Amino acid sequence: MSDLNTYTPPKVWTFDSENGGKFANINRPVAGSTHEQVLPRGKHPLQLYSLATPNGVKVTVMLEELLALGFSGAEYDAWLIRIQKGDQFGSGFVEVNPNSKIPALMDYSGSKPVRVFESGSILMYLAEKFGVLLPTEPAARAECLSWLFWQMGSAPYLGGGFGHFYAYAPTKIEYAINRFAMEVKRELDVLNQRLADSPYLGGDEYTIADIATWPWYGGLVLGQLYEAAEFLQVHEYTHVLRWANAIAKRPAVIRGRMVNRVMGPLASQLHERHDAGDFATRTQDKLEPLSA
């Protein structure tokens, strides 16, 4: 190891708002809103407040899959939350998600509005509401939910651990990168072994477990995350690649990835979605480059 630890933690931790990290301008050690900001509301019962990060993409893919299955009740307005600008700390957003993180969903279809936060919880809520993409038979349901919760517990090692220290931290810390690269490769191997035996994570059918996992681990093996494909030698995970490529071709996945996207080629971005026709009528010329 080439890194030497020169930092001795003080007796009491204090907040350094200028830590140099990519998210230093928005991170702080307390919760709650920083400013008044009423959330917009569109015409559909489902109102999504999000951004096309892997956690955000899970929900837009789910909604597009539901629409593709013919559930018109899954029509939704997707509003852009620009996390680098601090929209997640606006009072309206915090009422929907006290944890101030995208994605967050409001369902106005019932007699009382329902708020749902945490991407895994949103996927389960929608799967149960429409009765699809989550098996009802107990053993199949347990397998699907096991993989869904595996994803929710594992992805922070990939995003908050590996991604943060490999791509975002102001200094490259060998110990941290080694620690999380090892864990992410182990997680990829878990998936690879499962997908060697099974077409999808829950079994023979595509479910919310795949929808949750694909934007993270699928994105990683397809070279869409952290420019880390070579570093992690993702080509070794052939079964994950087979699964990731198959899911990437689904029309609902192609559409879902575009919604609330402000990065990458303009042709891949649909900043807000209020109608199924938005995908067809959007033009590159209408779009101004935006940042998250």
Ligand SMILES: N[C@@H](CCC(=O)N[C@@H](CS)C(=O)NCC(=O)O)C(=O)O
């Ligand atoms: N466990 C949460 C994680 C959500 C999350 O980390 N969202 C990030 C973007 S991927 C965010 O909103 N970050 C803004 C911030 O940390 O202030 C979920 O799955 O919904």
